[in-house]
Amino acid sequence: MSYPIRPISEDEWSSFSGVLAEGFNWTPHPIQSERWKSNTEFDRTLAALDGDVIAGVTGIHSFTMTVPGGQLPVAGVTAVSVLPSHRRRGILSQLMRRQLADVRERGEAVAALYASEAVIYGRYGYGRASDGLSLRIPKHGSAFVAGAPSDPALRITVAKPAEVRATLESVYESILAERPGQYRRNEHFWTAVLADEEFDQDGAGALRCVLAEDSDRVRGYALFRVKSLWGDNGQPDGELLLRELYATDPAAHALLWQSLLNRDLVGRVKATRPVDDPITQWLTDVRYLNASWGDELWVRLVSVDAALSSRAYSAPVDVVLEVADDVCPWNAGRWRLTADTASASCKPTGEAPDVSLPVAVLGGAYLGGGSLDAQHAAGLLTEHSAGAVRALATALSWSPAPWAGLVF
C-alpha cells in the first residue's frame, strides 16, 4: 500500500509530534515539545498520510559536519516514527526512499543519524560510522599514569552553565573541525545542551559546569550532573553523569577529567566518550574504565562520487569500487576512487573492479572509523585484486576517531 508523503506545515505540529510521542512512548513536557518545534525545519519534514491521519514522520537538520580533512553539508536525519497502528506496512521504507531522493536533489552528498535500534537503518544503506564507549570509572580506580600532561598555569573554576554559554560555545567552535562527526550547533542545540528544567534533570540534580582556564582564556569545560547517593553506613557514593567535556589541549583535558574523578562525595563517573578519548590512555589501571562499546552515528552516502571526492585520505589509493545500492540506484555501479593526501576524485568507470561492496560499508567507513579489514575477514565484502581492501581501509582511516557527541 502506498501512502502520500509530503512536508508538514507549522500548524500540523501537534499531529506530527503526536506520532513521535506515540512511537517513542514519550510524554514530552510542553516546554520540551516547544523546544523541539523551534528546532524543526518544517520544509524538511515528511509525513506519510493515511487519509487525514499522519501515520509516519521524519525530518532533517541541515548540518555542517566535520569529515576527514574538512567540513560538509550533511543531512542530519531525525524525528523518525510510525504510529503503532501502522507499523510494518512499509511506511518507514517509503519515507526513507523519498527522503534520500530529496537529500540528493538538495545537493547533500551524505546523510547521518542516530538509530534508536541498530537493526533499522542498514537496509536503507546506512553504515555504522562511529562508536561510543560507555564508561563507569570508580574513584578508587582513577589514578593517572606518570607523564599524563599537566600545566601549572591551569586552574579549575566552577561556573553556572547558562552564564558561561558564550564561553562554552567558543571552546566548542575551536575544536569542532578536529573530529569527524562533530557538527556545528545552532542556538537550539545549545539550548538543548544547557536545558535544566526539573524534567531535564532525570533525578540527578542541576546541570553543573567546571572550566579549565589559565590567566588568558578558558581552555576547556565539562558539563555534568551529580546524583547524590550514600551507602548503607553513610559512605558518600555519588554518581557523576558527564554530559560533555571539550578541551583545546591535552593538559586542560586531563585536568577536567581529574576534577570530575576526584570530586568530593562522588563514588564514580559515568560517561559516553569517543573510543580514543585520552582517558583510555591516562588511567593506570585500564580495567577500571569498565567500558562497553555501542554504535553512535550511522552514515549514508547519498551520492557516492560527491561524498568520496569531498573528504581527505590518510594515504594514496587508486581502486575501482563496485558499489551495490538498490535504495539509491544512481550510486550502483563502478567507481574509480583516486586519492592522495592532497586531493581526491571519484568517477564512473567501466574498468574491472578491485573491490565489490554494499554502499552501507562505504558509509560506515566514511568518517574514518569502521573496520573494512574486519568486514573483509568476515566475508562481507569481495576483494578482486589482492591488497585492495587493505589499501582502501588505510586510505579511509582517520584520527581522531569519529564521534558526534550529541544526539539529534
Ligand SMILES: CC(C)(COP(=O)(O)OP(=O)(O)OC[C@H]1O[C@@H](n2cnc3c(N)ncnc32)[C@H](O)[C@@H]1OP(=O)(O)O)[C@@H](O)C(=O)NCCC(=O)NCCS
Ligand atoms: C522503527 C519504525 C520507524 C519502523 O517503521 P515501520 O513503518 O514499521 O517500518 P517498515 O514497515 O517500513 O519496515 C521495513 C523493514 O524494516 C524492518 N523493521 C522496521 N523496524 C524494525 C525494528 N524496530 N526492528 C526490526 N526490524 C524492523 C521491518 O520488519 C521491515 O523488514 P522487511 O523489509 O524485511 O519486511 C517504527 O517501528 C517506530 O516508529 N518505532 C518506534 C520509534 C523509533 O524507534 N524510531 C526510529 C528512531 S531512530
